[in-house]
Structures are given as C-alpha cells and as structure tokens.
Amino acid sequence: MATDYAVETRGLTRRFGKFTAVDGIDLQIPRGQIYGFLGPNGSGKSTTIRMLCGLLEPSGGEATVLGHSVPRDAESLRRKIGYMTQSFSLYTDLTAAENLDFMADVFTLPAGKRRARIAEALDRYHLKELAHQRAGTMSGGQKQRLALAAATLHEPEMLFLDEPTSAVDPQSRRDFWDRLFDLAAEGTTILVTTHLMDEAERCHGLAIISRGKLMADGAPAKLMQDIDALVLEIDPQDPRRAAELLRKQPYVKSVTQIGNRLHALLDKDVREGVKQVQALLTQEGEDAKVQEAPADLEDVFVASTGSGESGEEHA
Amino acid sequence: MLDSLRRARAVARKEIRQLLRDKLTFGMIVGIPLLQVILFGYAINTDVRHLPAAVADMAGTQLSRSVVSEAEASQVVDVVAVVHSAPELEALLRDGKVSVGLYLPPDFDRRAQTQAEPAAQLMVDGSDPTLLGVAQGLARMPLVGRGAPRSQPAALFEVRDFYNPERRSAVDIVPALIGVILTLTMVLFTAVAIVRERERGNLELLITTPVSTVELMTGKIVPYIIIGLIQVSIVLLLGWVLFHVPVVGSIATLYLSALLFIAASLGLGLLISTFAKTQFQAMQLTVFTFLPSILLSGFMFPFDGMPAFARWIGELLPLTHFIRLVRGVLLRGAGLGGMWVDVWPLLLFFAVTMFLAVLKFHKRLD
Numbered sequence: 079m080a081t082d083y084a085v086e087t088r089g090l091t092r093r094f095g096k097f098t099a100v101d102g103i104d105l106q107i108p109r110g111q112i113y114g115f116l117g118p119n120g121s122g123k124s125t126t127i128r129m130l131c132g133l134l135e136p137s138g139g140e141a142t143v144l145g146h147s148v149p150r151d152a153e154s155l156r157r158k159i160g161y162m163t164q165s166f167s168l169y170t171d172l173t174a175a176e177n178l179d180f181m182a183d184v185f186t187l188p189a190g191k192r193r194a195r196i197a198e199a200l201d202r203y204h205l206k207e208l209a210h211q212r213a214g215t216m217s218g219g220q221k222q223r224l225a226l227a228a229a230t231l232h233e234p235e236m237l238f239l240d241e242p243t244s245a246v247d248p249q250s251r252r253d254f255w256d257r258l259f260d261l262a263a264e265g266t267t268i269l270v271t272t273h274l275m276d277e278a279e280r281c282h283g284l285a286i287i288s289r290g291k292l293m294a295d296g297a298p299a300k301l302m303q304d305i306d307a308l309v310l311e312i313d314p315q316d317p318r319r320a321a322e323l324l325r326k327q328p329y330v331k332s333v334t335q336i337g338n339r340l341h342a343l344l345d346k347d348v349r350e351g352v353k354q355v356q357a358l359l360t361q362e363g364e365d366a367k368v369q370e371a372p373a374d375l376e377d378v379f380v381a382s383t384g385s386g387e388s389g390e391e392h393a
Numbered sequence: 394m395l396d397s398l399r400r401a402r403a404v405a406r407k408e409i410r411q412l413l414r415d416k417l418t419f420g421m422i423v424g425i426p427l428l429q430v431i432l433f434g435y436a437i438n439t440d441v442r443h444l445p446a447a448v449a450d451m452a453g454t455q456l457s458r459s460v461v462s463e464a465e466a467s468q469v470v471d472v473v474a475v476v477h478s479a480p481e482l483e484a485l486l487r488d489g490k491v492s493v494g495l496y497l498p499p500d501f502d503r504r505a506q507t508q509a510e511p512a513a514q515l516m517v518d519g520s521d522p523t524l525l526g527v528a529q530g531l532a533r534m535p536l537v538g539r540g541a542p543r544s545q546p547a548a549l550f551e552v553r554d555f556y557n558p559e560r561r562s563a564v565d566i567v568p569a570l571i572g573v574i575l576t577l578t579m580v581l582f583t584a585v586a587i588v589r590e591r592e593r594g595n596l597e598l599l600i601t602t603p604v605s606t607v608e609l610m611t612g613k614i615v616p617y618i619i620i621g622l623i624q625v626s627i628v629l630l631l632g633w634v635l636f637h638v639p640v641v642g643s644i645a646t647l648y649l650s651a652l653l654f655i656a657a658s659l660g661l662g663l664l665i666s667t668f669a670k671t672q673f674q675a676m677q678l679t680v681f682t683f684l685p686s687i688l689l690s691g692f693m694f695p696f697d698g699m700p701a702f703a704r705w706i707g708e709l710l711p712l713t714h715f716i717r718l719v720r721g722v723l724l725r726g727a728g729l730g731g732m733w734v735d736v737w738p739l740l741l742f743f744a745v746t747m748f749l750a751v752l753k754f755h756k757r758l759d
Contacts, residue, residue, distance in 0.1 A: 131601050132601070133597065133600060133601065153603075156601060156602060156603040157603055159601065161598065161601040163594060163597050163598055165594050166594070167593075167594040167595050167597050167598035168595070168598065169407065169411065169595060170593070171410075171411050171414050171415070172407065172410060172411065176407070176410060179403075180403055180406075180407045181602070183399055183400065183402070183403030183406075184400055184403050184404075184599075184602045184603065184604050185602060185603060186396040186399055186400065186603070
C-alpha cells in the first residue's frame with residue numbers, strides 16, 4: 079500500500095455515548111509537511127489525533143498512518159511515530175536527562191547511538207543547562223522543548239503534536255515553530271493541532287474542524303484565496319453604529335471591529351457587495367469608506383464554520 | 394526478547410529513581426515495619442501476668458495463708474486488696490478494680506482435707522475471655538503445703554508445647570506480621586504506582602511507545618519485590634533483636650516463601666490498579682482487601698476456630714497461606730516441599746491476578 083500520504087482517513091468517526099466527537103472525517107495528509115488541525119477546543123482535534131496514534135478506537139470509518147491501518151497495526155507503528163500530549167506527560171520528578179534516558183530505552187535506541195542522540199537532543203532544544211533539573215520545576219517553554227526532544231529522540235517519521243504551544247510565551251512559540259520547520263525539512267511529517275490563527279497560517283496544509291466535522295482543508299494561502307465570502311474593509315465614522323447596522327443585514331456573515339475600522343464577511347453571491355454596503359451606510363447617514371480586502375485565515379475560519387470565535391468552547 | 398528486557402529494565406529503573414525521591418513512600422517502606430513490629434510485638438500479649446486480685450481469707454489458717462502466697466508466687470495474680478466477705482469481693486470485680494477474686498471459706502481446711510467439694514472459690518471477670526483462660530489455669534494449681542497430704546490424681550494428658558514452650562505471643566505474632574506488613578505495603582504501592590501514571594497523564598505517552606503491557610507491569614513489579622524483601626529483613630531482624638523470635642528453619646526457604654507471597658500481593662495490587670481511576674480509589678480498594686486479610690487469615694483469630702464460611706474466604710487470601718508458611722518455616726523448621734498445600738495457592742493467586750491485570754489493562758485510553 080505505497081502512497082504519498084502519511085495519513086489517510088475515510089469517514090473517521092468517534093462517539094462517546096450519544097456525543098459524536100469526530101464525525102466522518104476524510105483526510106489526506108502528504109508526507110513531509112506540517113499539517114495543522116485548526117478548530118476550537120472540543121471540536122474533535124485531540125480525539126482525531128488520539129485515534130491516529132492508536133490511543134482510541136474509532137467508532138467508524140478507517141484510517142491509515144504511514145501505510146499502517148490503525149488501530150489494528152498500531153503496535154508496529156509505535157516506533158515510527160512520536161506523540162506530544164496536550165499536557166506535559168513526562169515524569170516531573172525525573173530530570174530532563176533522566177526522562178530522555180528513559181525514552182531512549184523504551185524506544186530501544188541502539189546502545190552506540192543512544193548517548194549521541196540524547197546529547198544531540200539536549201543541544202538542539204537548548205536543554206544542556208537544564209539536563210539535571212527536574213522537569214517539574216521547569217517553565218512552560220522548557221517543558222515543551224523537553225517534550226519535543228523526547229518525542230523526536232527515536233527519529234520518528236511522523237510527529238503528532240496536540241496543542242503544543244498552549245502554555246508557552248510568544249517568543250518560545252516562535253522558536254518552537256522554527257524547530258518544527260527544521261524537522262519537516264529533514265522529512266518528518268508533522269500533524270499539529272492549534273486554535274491560534276498565526277500558527278495555522280504557518281502550516282503547509284490545514285484542516286478546519288468544527289464540531290467534529292471537517293469544514294475545509296487545503297493550503298492556507300489557497301483557503302484564503304478560495305474563501306466562500308466577500309471580505310470588506312470599512313472605515314466608518316461611528317464603527318459601533320455601523321457594525322450594528324451591518325449585522326442586521328441577512329447577507330452579512332460577520333462583522334469584526336479592528337481599531338476604528340470594520341472587517342465584514344458577506345455572502346459571496348451578494349451582487350455588488352461594496353456598492354450595496356456603501357449605499358446602506360450612506361442612507362443611514364454614515365459616511366464610510368468601503369473597499370474589498372484580501373481574506374485572512376480568521377475569515378476563512380469564520381466563513382467555513384459560521385462561528386466568530388476560534389477559541390470558543392463548544393460543549 | 395532482549396529489547397523487551399531492556400524496556401522492562403527502563404521502567405524498573407525509572408520507578409526506583411522516583412521511589413528514592415518520594416520521601417513519604419520511602420519513609421513508609423521502613424517506617425511501617427518498624428512501627429508495626431514494635432506496636433504489635435509489645436502490645437499484643439496473650440501471656441497474661443500480674444492480674445490485680447483481691448483475697449477474702451475467711452479461714453485465716455496456716456493452710457489458707459500458704460495458698461494465697463502460692464497464688465501470688467505464680468506471678469499470675471498480684472494481691473491488691475484484702476477484704477472480709479464475698480459481697481465485698483464481688484463489688485471490687487464489678488467496679489473493675491480487680492480481675493480476680495479469691496474466696497477462701499471459713500471451713501477451708503476441712504474442705505481441702507475431704508476433697509468432697511472444691512476447697513475455695515475463684516471469681517473471674519469473664520468479660521475478658523483471655524482472663525478466663527488464665528484463671529482456669531490458676532484453678533488447676535496443686536495444693537501444696539503441710540496441710541494437704543492428699544495425692545493428686547494423675548492427669549489424663551500431659552501437654553507438651555513444642556515450638557513456643559514459653560508461650561510468648563511475640564513468637565507467634567512477629568512472623569505473621571511479616572505477612573501483614575507485606576499485604577499492606579505491597580498491594581498499596583503497586584496499585585498506586587500504576588494509577589499515579591494514569592492520573593498524571595504519563596500513561597497517555599507511555600501507550601504510544603513500544604512498551605508492552607507485560608513489560609510495563611514487570612518493570613513496575615520488580616522494584617517492589619526488592620522493597621518487599623527489604624521489609625522482610627527489617628521485621629526479621631527486629632523480631633530477633635527485640636523479641637528473640639527464633640529462626641528454626643532455613644533463611645533461604647523463608648525468603649523464598651516471602652517471594653511467593655510478595656508476588657501474589659503485587660498481582661493483587663496490579664489488578665486493583667486496573668480498576669481504580671484515582672490514587673484515592675486505589676487506596677480504598679486496598680483497604681477493602683486488607684481488612685479481610687487481617688481478620689480471616691488466622692492473624693487475629695485462630696483459623697480453626699472460625700466458622701466454615703469464614704474459613705473458605707480465608708483460604709482464598711494469600712495472607713492465610715503465607716502465615717502458615719512463615720510460622721512453619723520460622724518456628725518449626727519446615728520446608729516448602731512439606732508445606733506444598735500452602736505453596737500452590739500462592740502461585741495460583743499470582744498467576745490469576747497477573748493474568749486478569751494484563752487482560753484488563755488495555756494499551757488504550759478508552
């Protein structure tokens with residue numbers, strides 16, 4: 079079953095009782111890419127990752143990871159994948175070096191290679207000075223680097239990262255993504271979940287997931303280009319009043335205030351959207367400058383999920 | 394196979410590192426045996442001596458006085474009060490001031506001579522069953538002294554106490570205590586050890602690694618086997634130093650039977666860990682299994698005195714068999730071959746619990 083895809087799923091579904099966490103997801107993730115799952119908390123991103131890692135059994139559909147069918151062949155897949163859990167799951171009462179030591183043994187790295195790999199990992203992820211510090215006393219960013227070092231120690235072909243940057247400051251986040259691109263350049267396929275637009279935008283490919291369903295997928299640039307909405311930038315005198323007026327229109331999907339300007343999404347099939355909005359605002363005595371604008375990823379997210387907030391909680 | 398061994402060893406090494414850093418657990422490893430041996434060894438004492446007694450000597454003869462001093466000389470009773478009527482004796486007993494009352498009637502000498510009826514009366518506080526037994530021993534005390542020239546009838550049986558001639562409780566209790574301590578610590582430690590990984594999220598990572606269930610469980614068990622054997626040594630040493638508990642049998646046999654019992658306890662601990670979701674639940678379940686072990690194993694109450702139903706449950710508990718083994722080896726110098734009836738249940742218990750634990754522990758989160 080040679081395929082160019084690292085991950086392929088067909089109708090992947092997982093139910094918890096009556097709740098459907100993942101609802102018939104079809105995916106194709108090419109090898110050597112950083113592929114993002116973008117979606118709010120509780121949208122089914124983690125559940126999908128856990129099924130792909132063989133941690134959870136799918137209720138329906140099928141999935142292959144690196145040519146192995148999961149969960150059937152999950153055991154033979156173990157050596158080829160690395161997994162970084164959402165919360166820190168190494169041992170907090172062991173030092174960084176001891177944790178890596180443990181992982182090296184668990185993945186049975188060859189005795190000759192073992193020491194070199196650990197030293198390399200400590201160096202690469204700036205953990206040298208922290209080697210003998212207990213993991214529990216480290217900062218969020220340090221823990222995250224340690225977790226990535228542990229997950230990549232056995233040089234996996236594929237890396238699953240579940241919200242890796244949730245407890246990390248912006249600078250550490252940027253450094254972390256640089257490391258991810260290093261790994262991708264070495265040929266590692268990376269599947270990363272996030273609810274942050276700037277992170278999602280840096281992925282080669284992206285799947286937008288909401289309420290367990292795949293809403294859109296593709297390269298971020300292509301998703302923004304093919305957005306199923308008209309994006310307007312409006313510069314009114316009273317942005318709050320203008321926003322209120324616009325929200326009443328049935329063809330307006332969403333309005334976001336950015337400083338003194340408004341960012342609006344309209345149905346794509348609205349004719350002459352710019353003129354129509356201009357006319358509406360002029361009629362209401364609101365002298366506004368209206369022009370078409372390029373879509374950003376947030377727009378794509380809103381347009382495809384119909385939800386205004388990426389971080390919104392869906393129970 | 395070699396890889397498998399390496400992974401199990403990695404788990405074991407990690408576990409030992411964590412143990413050495415966990416001061417509370419480490420303290421329990423040494424503290425529990427220390428405390429229990431000292432508490433049980435000194436407190437549980439069924440060889441009763443120096444019972445407070447009152448005497449009502451209504452005869453006041455030389456013979457009656459010699460009987461009183463004879464009773465005192467046995468050290469079983471200490472005369473703390475002398476009264477002059479039976480009702481006074483009863484009052485002292487009722488108020489708990491004395492445990493034994495000795496009533497010598499005015500015609501004591503004549504009764505002692507004729508043997509037609511008991512010469513004196515011994516009143517005992519029967520609310521404590523052990524006292525009753527002791528007093529009954531006292532009642533068999535032979536009458537000596539000049540005024541009692543009668544011949545004692547020969548006893549039907551001569552009792553010879555083979556393995557604990559001085560009837561010291563510590564000799565019975567300390568060996569059994571090895572089992573009690575191991576039951577508590579071994580089951581608890583292993584149960585908590587796995588549940589802790591689940592609670593802290595380590596398990597989610599572990600199951601995406603090549604570690605198999607058997608490797609994980611083996612790695613988890615081995616450090617606790619070592620700890621168990623250390624505890625056995627502590628109890629033995631304390632028992633020998635403080636209570637002069639004899640070691641009649643071979644030490645190797647003793648450690649072998651301890652190993653069997655440790656394995657059975659760890660199997661139970663692992664099984665509990667597959668049921669418990671939190672460390673607290675693991676502790677509750679451990680206590681749930683600990684109580685019947687203490688009560689029905691023959692540690693607290695004589696096994697043969699229990700009703701059949703309780704004995705059946707007792708036979709299911711590893712502690713019952715271990716207590717028989719350890720008493721056999723330590724006090725009677727028995728070998729495991731001769732005590733096979735108590736060896737195979739431990740092996741079976743270990744096999745069954747391990748099998749169920751591995752079966753029930755899925756390398757999955759659901």
